[in-house]
Amino acid sequence: MMRHPLFVSALTLALISAAHAATTPAVQTGRPVVQGTQQLDGQNAQVGQTFTIGKQSPLNFTLRSAEYSTGRMLFGDTITFPKADEKLLILHYTVQNPQKREARYYWGDIKFTAVDALDRNHDYVQAVAREGTTDKFEITLKPAQKVDVVTVIVVPAAGPVPKLMVQREENGTPQVLRYDLRAKAKPLNAPFADPEDRSGATAALRVNVPAGKVVPLRYFDVRLDRVTFTAEPLLGRAPAPGRRYLTATFVIKNPLGRDVEYSWGNFQASLKDADGERVEYNQLMLKASRDEKASGTLPRGEEARVRFYWELPETVAGDTVYLTDESGRAYAFDVKATK
Structure with a gap:
């Protein structure tokens, strides 16, 4: 049966177009992907809430309170003392072992980063102590055992610290808790607070x-x-x-x-x-x-x-x-x- 020339040409173009589509990468539409701009996955948290962080060796974490200070903090023989343009953000928290086996806890298992009002990051001092002591702390937690811990971040003297990130990382995968510390961190008291900042978040020079x-x-x-x-x-x-x-x-x-x-x-x-x-x-x-x-x-x-x-x-x-x-x-x- 004879086919019309125009029908043959249309069929040939369709076959060529299909072959080209099969060998050409698909172009995705929508929002562009920009590397380095996406924040870490995490969840918003409140002071006093308990979260299980980590999967292979999970720990229960509770941020009990946060406070500003211009005093010294001791971790063993290491002294953390703020300069005139600094203050301390002291973090009081609880760690508990929710597993049926023992679990180690030391300073590197949970990381803390404060984000100041100018969006600058300030990492913690990489040391922790049992609440009420000054000795550097490392423990093997028995099942269900909990312990109160303290650490500190050196932050700018002026103004509040609006954000705190708490992170536990396993096999390169971080799990992040995000805290809004505005009006949550205990302010400085007189005479250490700058009287011009009624919030008590600024340390006096x-x-x-x-x-x-x-x-x-x-x-x-x-x-x-x-x-x-x-x-x-x-x-x-x-x-x-x-x-x-x-x-x-x-x-x-x-x-x-x-x-x-x-x-x-x-x-x-x-x-x-x-x-x-x-x-x-x-x-x-x-x-x-x-x-x-x-x-x-x-x-x-x-x-x-x-x-x-x-x-x-x-x-x-x-x-x-x-x-x-x-x-x-x-x-x-x-x-x-x-x-």
Whole structure:
């Protein structure tokens, strides 16, 4: 039977088109795929909720609370202490073994990342401790056993930390919990909170310290004991004619789990006088009741009394004594009442 030429041509084109489609990759329509922009899979979580994270060796995780601090945290011999432009985000949580067999838990099993208001990530210190202790922590959990744990993240001093990510990874596959910490993290208290931020989420760069208040430096707890004027020689040198010394006696205490060496180099002590002029640190520290330089070894838990001093005109009173260390966050002690 004869076929019409046009019918043959149409059939040939159809066969060619089908063959081309079979050898040409399909073009997908829809949203483009952009690498590196997709966030990790996870679920939103609330403080106080319990989640099972991990599949091969699951753990039950409960974030119990979060708080801001400008104090020190100890994990064994490691000290975490914030600088002047930093604060700590302390995380209190519970880990429980839901398995029928024993399960290990140590700092690397659950990872913590804080995301600040500028969307910058801050990882935790890669250390944990059992709640209420300072020893580095690792445990083999028996079935159903639970333990309260604490860790810390160093974050910026200014503003809240809106996000926290908690992650457990097995065989390269992460499981993520996402927490909204806005209005959830316990704020800083006076005098450590910046009074201009009513939320209590910003750490003060300069902390005004009331009389008798104990405050932390990196290696020592310190308290102003007394402030006096004297015209007597210090380290064998009398003040210049028409001038006198203002001396500030501090109690320093070793809060660490080991002995600590102390000397003038552990501190930065300066004075603002009643005229508003700053008298810088003379890099000298004396014993509290003897005209001798102070230095030595302070056993754990013990105290020492030391003096700092500055030379002023006889007619000029003191205003504020500032004490800090390598962190740069200054404690300001009002000494205007000193005669």
